[in-house]
């Protein structure tokens with residue numbers, strides 16, 4: 001049995017648009033929502049590709065049937081679990097204000113602002129452990145791409161990086177209520193409301 005090029009897709013929920021290449025015919029058969037184009041299996045419709053390894057079949061579940069998978073345009077709330085270079089990984093806890101326990105991770109590319117940089121210093125957008133609100137912008141290669149560029153999105157909750165104290169909003173920055181340290185973040189419009197319960 002040959003199982004090569006699409007092995008990385010197994011067990012992942014790959015969002016599809018019509019015509020997307022899913023596998024080659026040596027690997028899988030086309031089932032519901034998929035079709036064979038020469039030696040390639042392609043998606044017939046928008047949805048989530050379901051690779052059935054036992055039966056060697058691929059079918060496409062229509063998006064609306066698939067519960068609680070973040071799709072483009074959704075708002076998510078999650079926690080920054082890794083920052084490397086200009087990429088932050090966000091563990092997703094809420095999708096459109098509904099709790100998600102599926103353990104999705106989104107990728108956020110941190111860009112410096114569009115305004116010309118005067119100091120040359122990079123602006124701190126978020127830090128490890130922050131709770132952020134973000135928007136799903138794409139779903140390429142099984143990766144959930146997130147953005148915090150719109151006004152509503154950004155950091156909702158954070159603690160002081162110096163002492164771990166609680167923080168409050170100070171215009172477009174945050175201030176530690178314990179030690180007074182002022183730090184930069186890209187703040188969500190409803191910063192501080194998430195953890196008030």
Ligand SMILES: [Zn+2]
Pocket residue numbers: 160161162163164165176177178179180181
């Ligand atoms: Zn502090």
